[in-house]
Amino acid sequence: MDPSETLVTRPLIPIQATSIHLTDLILPPLLIGLALMIFDIQSRKITKKTSSNSHLFINQTHHARFLPSSSTHQFKYSLIQFGLDLDHLEAAQLDIPHLFRFSKPKNDQLASRFRLLFDPSSWLNLIQIFSISPSSYFKNTPSNNTHQVQSIKLALFNQLETQFDLDPHQEIGKVYLLSMPTYLGFTSINPLSIYFCYQKPVDPSDPNHPPLKYVVLDVQNTFSERHSYLLKIGTNELPNPQSGFQHEWIIPRAFHVSPFNDRTGSYKISLSDPFSNLKRDPDSESTISLNFKIVFLTKSGEKKFLATLNGTGAPFTTSNLVRIWAQYPVVLFLTSLRILYESFKLHMGKPRLDVYPRPEPVFDREYALKGPNPIQEGGQLGATGWQEADWCSRWAQQIVVDYLTRRVNQIAENSSRILQATSHPAPKSSPDTELTSLGSFVNLADNSEKAAPDRLSEEEEEEEEQQRFNSSERPSVVSVVLQPADQTQQIITISPPPAPSDDHDQATGWVQETLTIHYGSAGFFTDLIVFPTPSLAQLIGDESEAAWKVSSMALFDRVFENAHVRQYLLSRDSQPPVRLSKPAGFLARLINRLRRFYFRWLLSFISLEERNSAQIKRRSSWFPPPNFVAIDGPFQCDSSPIDRPFLHSNLIQAGRIFCILLHQIFSELLSFFLFHYLFRFRFVGSKQPWWRLKRAIFAANRIPFTAQPDLDLHHIGSLRHPS
Known part of the structure; x- marks a missing residue:
């Protein structure tokens, strides 16, 4: 070749550098990933026996309201539900890579996250279209924490044992769950999950399907609370069920579901065993039919509301799952939006x-029939799912338990000192000059800021407090039991330490007393913090709202020093000595100004x-x-008994009290602004949340509260007022 000639080279694929776009870089790995996913899906085969015992439903639900007659309303829509054999589900026999998975929680969450982060081969496993997680259903009681959020079936059995006194391990074999799955990691409101519980067969090899024994209706509201209704086949059934149904019951209501209904009345429930009409066609897939109906009856027996759920279930196979996903790609996102939209139309139309407003789930038979929203007599007490406590409630619980x-x-x-003093009498202080631990509180009236702090040593404070109580408390030992209605939470028992060996003989003669406080939610703890005194909190939360219950008022007053608070409030002539440091005194004044503002705001609704x-x-x-x-004159308050120990010795906890007050008051003011002024919500009768004190x-x-203009409609639930 002549050196003067130029060698011309051309690329095999004539693509200019400027013509390469971002999609050219992203699309190939996506296609490779899709190919791998398809390969994974095709490599997983579900046996015919497994697929025929679990199903995929495209159900139609229809809702209709009949009362008040001027507010009739109805709508219907489609929804995806999975019917799953829980034994097959939890054995991972229904898992299909990237399409469906039983999301069993890992024991070591942190290690699992690091493994996913640094192991690229596991990244594709994160892609799951549908899933079912135990955390979306029942929780176990603390005594059964070994299976907590690990098994839906065992959690159901735990609820049947604790709530309904059954022995499910001996009576129940197969459990068939009908529920909505989690979709692309999003868990929607699951208004109703149905557990069909079948009798445990004597011979597991029997080819016949076992008979239906129990049906559990797990109802969930928009506040993430759950309540279960147990239906026993052959027990309390209506003799002649409606056409098209095999079983029918009437059960009393006990749970808040709709904001337009109170908790009285009853449900008329009609259903059929889905496996009783199993269609087996050798040339096609076996399908089952779902037929469910619930009618809401008022106390007088009028039909107020109707809901139906009907559909056909196809076998749980890969092809059916892909077909449902392709036909209804967004339907599972719409359930919550539909509920909000229809509620908005009913309220604003x-x-x-x-x-x-949302009431506390009931926890006591007596208290279930009192309060602003009582349940129907005979209704099942308790709930199976409760609102999670927020940071504010957890802080309040820690503060109250410490106090x-x-x-x-x-x-x-003090009881020990009193017993010792009986053998060595000492002069007693005069009742006129005797002070309690509240006598050391800062008087937080407006002129209290001018008072100079007078700090005492911790030993002097303790000695003075013991002397004050020697003549006012009888020799006894008091234990406090805080009993949550949520059985998944631990019972808190607070008892004094055992007596020393030299005091054991004296201790055996003490009176043993126990104060038990039952509470529906962690709002009990914030009530004690927010209101000026525990006594006022008890009047509002216990006697009026029925949100918690005290076993003994005498013990409650003694433990929370209520008698001393009342005595001090009644005699303001002698100002108590100030014994707080400047930071503690400043924080105490802020705390009590918040309480004073909040209490005055509640009084303003009168x-x-x-x-x-x-x-x-x-x-x-x-x-x-x-209670005075x-x-x-304007309301004034001094430090609550709960504040004092922390103002003296733990300013961090005192600061938390301030944060709790600030958060609770701001939340209620914001709710009042949004619901009263912005959205202009109308509440039934006197049910406004900010009318608790009133x-x-x-x-x-x-x-009695002033009669409402449409009081004659109260028996049908939500009232209707002219706009």
Whole structure:
């Protein structure tokens, strides 16, 4: 070749550098990943026996409201539900790579996350279209934590044992769950999950399908609370079920589901065993039919609401799962939106329905029939799912438990000193000059800021407190039991330490007393923090709202020092000594100003006309004795008994009290602004959440609320007022 000639080279594929786009870089790995996913899916085969015992449903649900007659309303829509044999589900026999998985939680979550992060071969496993997770269903009680959120079936059995006194391990074999799955990691509101529980066969090799024994209806509301209704085949059934159904019951209601219904009335439930009409065609897939109906009846037996659920279930196979996904790609995202949209139309439309605020799930037979939203008599107590406690409630619980621990130990120490003093009498302080631990509180009236702090040593404070209690407390040992209605939470028992060996003989003669407080939710702890005194919190949360229950008022007053608070509030002539440091005193004043503002805001909902009513005008206090809250003049308050130990020795906890108050008050003010002014929500009767104090005052003074214009419609639930 002549060196003068130029060698010309051309690329095999004539692509200019400027013509390469981002999609050219992204598309090949995506196609490779898709090919790998298809390979994984095709490599997993579900046996015919397994697929014929689990099904995929495209169900139609229809809702219709009949009362009030001027507010009739109906709608219907499609939804995807999976019918799953729980034994097959939890054995991973239904798992299909990237399409469906039983999401069993890992024991070591942190290690699993690191493994996923640094192992590229496992990244494709993160792609799951549908899944079922035990955390979306029942939780176990603390005694059965070995299986907590590991097995849906064992969690169901735990609920049947604790809630309904059954022996499911001996009675129940197959459990068939009908529920909506998690879709692309999103778990929607699951309004109703149905557990069909079949009798445990004597011979496991029997080819016949076992008979239906129990049906459990697991109802979930928009507050992530759950309640279960147990239906027993052949027990309390109606003799002649409606056409098209095999079984029918009427059961009393006990759970808050719709904001337009109270908790009274009953459900008429009609259903059939889905496997009783199993269609086996040798030339086609075997299918089953779902037929479910629930009618809401008022206390007088009128039909108020109807909901039906009907559909046909196809076998759980890869092809059927892909077909459902392709036909209904977004339907599982729409359930929550549909609920909100239809509720908005009912409330904001004309004529519109007023709403009931969320009540606390009931936990006590007596308290179930009182409070602002009682249940139907005979309804099942308790819930199977509760709202998770937020940071505010957890802090409040820690503060209250710390305070009660101090008080229980203090009462035991004082009782020991009293017993020792009986053999060596000492001069007693005069009742007129005797102070309690509250006598050391800062008087937080407006002129208290001018008082100079007078700090005492910790030993002097302890000695002084013991002397004050020597003549006021009887020798006894008090234990406190905090009993949550949520059985998945631990019972908190607070007892004094055992007596020393030299005091054992004396301790055997002490009176053993136990204060038990049952509470529906962690709001019990925030009530004790937010209200000025534990006594007022008890009047509102216990006696008026029925949100918690005290076993003994005498013990409650003693443990929370309520008698001393009342005595101090009634005699303000002698200002208590100030014994707080400047930072503690400043923080205490902030805390009590917040409480004062909050209490005055709650009192502002009592109208001038109501203040001038005969029942209140003749009184000097909002509450009857011994709780004194002056009507004349602005409300003033001093430190709560719960504050004092932390103001003296733990400013971090005192700061948490301030944060809890700030958070709770801001949340209620924000809710009031949004619901009252912005959205202009209308509540039924006197059910406004910010009327808690007003309801308690009216109940304490036996004052009936002003009759509503449509009070004659109260028996059908939500009232209707002109817009």
